[in-house]
Amino acid sequence: MLPSPSTAASAPPPRGASGRGSSPGGGRSSWHRRASRPVTLWMVALIVVVLIHQWIPQSRWLMVHMVTLGLITTSIMVWGQHFAEALLKTRLGEESRPRQVVRIWLLTAGLAVTILGMLPSWPWVVVLGALIVSAALVWYAAALGAQVRAALAPRFEFTVRAYVGAACLLPLGAGLGAVMAFSPGEPWQGRLLLAHQLVNVLGFVGVTVTGTLLTLWPTVLRTRIELAAAKRSAGGLLGMLLAVVGATLGALFGSALLGCVFLVAYLGSFLWVAVTLVATARRAARQERRVPLPLFPILSISAGVAWFALTVLGLLVVWWRSADQQLASSLAAADIQEFTVPFVAGFLLQVLFGAMSYLLPVTMRGGPRSTSAALAAMSRFAVPRVVAYNLVLALFVLAGMGTSGGDALFAALTLGTAEVSAFGSLSRVLLSLLAFAVLVSFPVLMVVAIRASVKNRRTDLPMPATTSQSGSAASAPRSAPAAGAAASSSRSAPAARGAGMDRRALTGALLGLGSVLSVTALGSALDRAQGSVPADTGRGGAAGGGAVTATGETTTLAVSMADMRFSPDVLEVPAGNALVIELSNDDPYDVHDLVLADGTTSGRLQPGASTTVEAGVVTHALDGWCSIVGHRAMGMTLQVVAVGAGPSADGASQSAAPSGAEELAAVPLDLQAAPGESYEVRDARLPASAGPEQRLTLTATDVAAEIAPGVLMDAMTFDGTVVGPVLRSELGSRLTVDLVNEASMGHSLDLHAGRISPDEAMRTIPPGERLEYTITTDHAGVWLYHCATMPMSVHLAAGMVGALIVPPAGLAEADREYVLVQSEHYLVPEGAPGSEAAVHEGAHPVSPAKIAAERPDATVFNGHASQYVHAPLEARVGERVRLWVLAAGPSRGISFHVVGGVFDTVFKEGEYLLRPDNENGGGAQALDLAAAQGGFVELVFEEPGTYTAVNHAFADMERGARALISVTA
Template identity: 40%
Template sequence: MRSVERRTWYIITNSVLGLWMLAAIAAVTAHRFLPHSTWLMVHVTMLGAVSTAILIWSQHFADTLTRRQAPGGRVSLGIRLGLHTLGAALVIAGILSDVMSVILAGAVIVAAAALTHATTMILQLRGALASRFGPLVQFYAVSALWLVVGVGIGFWMSQLSADDPLRGRLFVAHVAVNLLGWVGTTVLGTVILFWPTVLHARMRPTDGSRSPLVLTVSMFGIVVVLAGAAADAPPLVAAGAVLWLAALGLVLVEGVRQITDAARLSYAGLSIGAALCWLAVSVGFLAVGVGTSDGWATAVDRLAWIVQPFIAGFAVQIVLGALSYLLPVIMGRPNARKKCEAELDRAAVFRAATINIGIVAYLLPVPSVVKVLLSIVVLCVFIAFLVLAVRGVVVGLRERKAEPAPAADAQGVQLGVGAPPQKAKPRRALSGQLVTAASVILLAVAGGIAIDPSAAGINTLGGTEVAETGHTTTIDVSVDGMRFVPDVLEVPAGDRLVVELSNTGTDVHDITFANGVSSERLAPGDSETVDVGVISEDMQGWCSVTGHRAMGMELSVVAVGAAAEGAHDHGDAQDSDAGGAAADLDFTLSTDAGFVPYDAALDPAPAADVHEITMPVTETEVEVAPGVTQTLWMFDGTAPGPVLRGSVGDVFDVTLVNNGTMGHSIDFHAGTLAPDDPMRTIMPGESLEYTFTATRAGIWMYHCSTMPMSSHIANGMFGAVIIDPPDLAPVDHEFVMVQSEFYLGEEGGPVDPDAVATQLPDIVAFNGYANQYRDVPLEVKAGDTVRFWVLDAGPNVSTSFHVVGGQFHTVWKEGDYSLKDGGSTGVGGSQALALAPAQGGFVELTFPEAGNYSFVSHIMSDAEKGATGIVHVTE
């Protein structure tokens, strides 16, 4: 590796950091669909990106401060970096797959890399010449040892159940050791010299003289935190955090003075300065939050507050700020450095202000939608750094090639030595960037409030007057999955409604009413009394946590005895603006609706080898979701049409009778024949004979092929033909699931063809009705083997059929087995059956124990539009 040029080495090693950053962005973007989402976002960022940056740059700073290369040189660093990357990846993979051996292997490898790093720092420091700032390398050695301790505590914690009383104490210790010990100690040692370097501030003889005291106090503070956790004493944890905060204060005192001597304003300086402020805020909240808690469970809940400010405010900003200074420096030559620096300093004030104002706004008690929009804004600004970094390196390298080599090319970062300061930007430009940043954040806040005004405390009702009765109606409301129970609250008009909300679910929830009254966000097991106010008219209530309402967390407040006029006009003013027709749908069945779902149970194939079927076409207004009706065009009065079943070699003689008001036709994929005559369109009152022989096995689609075909399929004209493969084994239960899409037109009217063309359905359903098997589950017994036949009727959207809590031991798709009885190993399994429109297959699984097993399209936004159900398994 010695032959690799220094700047090339930096670019290669920092590409690993870039990959971790991309992984963190992906985790944040897709967190709603990922297991252990909060843990994943934290650890991809901290254990992945931030720790990688520490390994790379602490070694470089150690080389610079000791004026000698570390034992093993780049080879040693490459091995440590590779080990840490592998170990971190294994820890993450082990947690996601819940495989303890993988978690243990990853933890051991990460600890080994950290221990090697600490040893390297110690050896390098012992052989170094005396220098003023050389002892700062001690911070890096100590911080790596803290990582070994933090990893050990983390693995210990992973062995405990969620309700183990020791888990809370270990969690606090794990957070403190990793954040204050590994990351915080590294930062303390670095900023003592790096901060004035970034600012191009003059170094004074006393600068850095307190570093031994800083290291001692910070170490003692973490030891006290650990002692507090071990002794079951939260106030002692708080005392340790205060000690650590005092060590940070010693560094910040000098840092504030150095700001006054700063020669230029750069993104690096702004970002690092803001990061140090967030670090102080986070440690302060750690001290107050844990010290005043009435138990470890409360302390853990309070520590959740510091996740965003510590990671986004401190950790990410400290890394981006450091890289904004370091990447230009490694260009070496002056012009190349300036070009790279100019790229990374683009809109510096705007970027820094947007990030930090956005984080402050996020931490305020704003609605969930506002938090989502603020997160998107801040994330986009973070992503902009990656774009600018790539541009800066490319521009710098290009300029370097064109720039004559000086007598002595720069060999790296010279701490304490700044480049000649650039001319400061005019104050008008800087204030303009500040105003723009504030405007962007205000726009995000205003947009979120406009989307969900009730969650912001704004009354969206019409203000109907009613005489107050002086009575109070109290109703207990609990949570079942993604539903409120009950979901209809009947209250005499004029009564005051009080809701006793208990979060009996497994996620954080709240309840928001259209009159602007909201509860706090409740963790699982928490409860709150919500005074909704005097009920004068019907209104809606919902969970305002982003995405939960779309998944069915709504309820209705019915004002019994209120005037009928306009009673349903004011439910939720946001619906018409918040996502089209789908936002208006209530996908929850009323308990007294008497609803009968489409019969998903399959009978065996008839013994006869000739099947005579008459299929009348009808056009009827039917319900496709609770309270949502459409005029569907159907085969034999159902959508999907009747399921036909037979064996290879069977003959199907179908008579199509058009009892509709327009031309229709039928196309059976299960047969092979020239389509000219049997698939022709027939007019109202006409009929045709369609005969085909089933020569191949499969679950085949049939549908109307009259143009526009997409609209005819989307309006209900589809069904399934099942031709059994010859070796089909018997099972205890067979069900059929035909997924289709609805593109809603006017209430009670037919499909909206313009909406079909967008390929963005309002409803995605199994067997023609949104969520019907969630509200009326399928019934089987534990130990039963169940076969699901699945067909994607489209017309536009694919499916990925998945059973939550289940694993498929047999998968048969489009005419062949991809897995049978566990495959060649006997223990193989499958988690999803992916199908494009007009494809089909079946999966088999056995439910091991009683419970409720959801089945969904794992294209999760479609599951949230109605493609979900439940298998209720009894003993």
């Protein structure tokens, strides 16, 4: 990934060149400066985005890809080219440098286009960006392949071939990422994300880094490269490549067994290479040196590789455990995203910065003194930087595990001064700032190193050992043998220097540890002060003013989840005992979980699945609930009772119950604004008849859907839209619907137009299953269809409603026919209790509290509050316009009215209430429909103009139930 052995310095000059300074491009160092400019730009941009990320949509995706594509992939192209020339001894002529720079800027342009498409959710722009990125990497692979073919008996050909193979994987990863931009539902979102990470991180980056370390690692350690051992280890690179392909197929096919077998093979291949790397480190440690090694590259690369191995192992364990789930044996996207932090922050950034801290001083050249000064600058405060950064990462990873083992390690790493249950939002923010400061120190020290290099140039005299402020010393790599052998075997007082180094390293480690502990303590205190974590953590401390001592005993209780209940729902535990819950989901259809108020969670369990929840030592009463949206509101709660403990300070159990006042606050809507640029206005025209026999598929998916300008909802949908597709059937026709559940929880279907026993046809099906639902449409009307899974109000409010239209017999032709389905939606305000449960970044979860209080935020037509205001329905003067209307609910009806129009035809719930030219000369001003009722009205416009169709219950109209009709002459 980020390579350059010392042999680079001794590579032959380009053919036809008279010397390094004769090239018009200014030589190789000039090429490095030009080629690395995009890396610098992405580094600066990343710092800016981190500082303002809370105001940027999809900021997590943006930061991850600025690291992986902006920093990592660009660095691979720069240093991969540099390293290939050094290893193959085929340094290219200066005339090839402009093409290489163009290739790097092409990659930069591809990432910029991808970002341009991803942030506003323009999937086809993302596809274009992926194609540009792929083109740059294919070009890069082809260029390296040509250099391999032109080389004369290269000794390190295996590393460059690994670069070529790894680069060929990235277009596949880019293609998978482009498909994800179209937001496929589960299980495909999880499968694609898993395959995307396997190909890009384990394949492209993992293989490139591992191949690089075979030669870079001895160079950094200034020891000889064991060519025979390196060639033996290179077989592991091929094994890693093949294993990535196999694991990717396992991910795409949803086969945990196939994927895990190949992931084991990947780990084995990596360890085969790692044995050589460890042997190299041991050999270097035994060498006696006059000049100590630059410390930061060694520590940072070592830490990054360790995170890589541990994260791959963690992925293997989680993937294998998912094999008993019903979600098509696939990990969900949320599970895979848990590995983003250790892969990106633990592995990628540390290896990148570690390698660049060695390579940049080497490529700046300027003589031994200049290089040594630059290396010393890059290694300032190496030990505290590495210790603090990795400890912060470890705390974040352990806090997210939700297991007793993770909690114990968390407490151990903080020397018993902090617990996961007290790791609140302010603690996380402060520790994130500490880790960010460590990362920002790299570009700062890079500037310092450049200045030190320039200051000490043109001095080629031997230089005595100089110690950096971190306690590490740098030496001039150009004075080393070409293969990276030790700079000196002199025996002048090595022991004394080693002892001093040990003391300084220990001091640095304590400084890094102390900084993290101090920040953690400060954050915990602030969290408790503002009440974001309980003053009593509930794990072996005092409760309610009475000290409870851990007994050392364990209480194990079995709890079943079914029919929106925990059984039993009261768990009595002797105070001081550890509680272990054997949790099983005995619901045949629905997904459930258990969350305790102290943060312990079981994770989501598919029907028939079970798990063990280690709740820790119980010192006081503790509430628990199912976090699936709406399940808690339906009574799916339990309570842990600490038998023998005193009452808590407020006389109540520890609970994370939301504040009703906050959750009932309105979400502000700008109904004058146009829909977002990525929103596609729904075609309101009545679909054509499908004939007497119709079969179709409705797919249940979870998406982030815009329901008002700039306002996203965590939606449950049929076919990906709030308000499912309009269905049409004819009288007496047979309609078969295949319901496919690709969402993350159980769903069902209720077709109001059918006469059928609900026991089988309307049953809830778990994720990954399908259901056939057949009816005969014997009665005319505008019929509601919806999800019938409890709590129905939540599923309907989340978007799982639609209209089935069966026209009455003998219905006359109309010039225009439109369908308007009214639905209301209830959102958790940003920052209110429950908002943290958002599945999609920037989206509002559905609020059961607002549903119960009947306080909707938006009442809309066809899934969006302003779409037909900015894209009006159309008609002409004299045309007969028929408007089919359905009040889908879940709770509110409609008084449908067209401002400036009079209805001469009204059809409601299967019968005409008014026909044209009736004997009374009557007309209608409104069609009144209760929730789940439907009908149609007809009118003829006599003058051109803009007419407004509204819900004349104006409170609902002012929440978005409005559509314009543009009538032209």
